[in-house]
Amino acid sequence: MMYSLREDGNWRISDHFFVNEFRCKDGTDPVCVDGELLDILECVLLKFGKPVVINSGYRTPSYNKKIGGAKFSQHMYGRAADIVVKGVEPVVVYNFLCEAFPISCGFGLYQSFVHVDCRATKSRWKG
DSSP: OEEOHHHHTTOBOSSSOBGGGGOOTTOOSOEEOOHHHHHHHHHHHHHHOSOEEEEEOOOOHHHHHHTTOOTTOGGGGTOEEEEEETTSOHHHHHHHHHHHSSSSOEEEEOSSOEEEEOOSSOEEEEO
């Protein structure tokens, strides 16, 4: 779904998330967020009962290129977020996601965050 950061930034797009949490770090409008990604993030929040911080959500192609993102990054389609769950080690979040979504989605484990995307196929990696 496409949103305007200026017009919809404070709009709640799921039970616990707002448009502005997914904005591109370059401040551009619009903001793209896939509903399936929101469902996955809500699942994480409900499992751990702690705030889920979106470190990186939607990225414009130019911003993605600038930061060295993957050429076909799911972030550019609003289908990915790099997250931190306050007070929970990334490996615990990663393991939960892999168990909860065994046949689809992309999950990447990094030292300080977990990459989450709602691609149709299964992909797992450690960065």
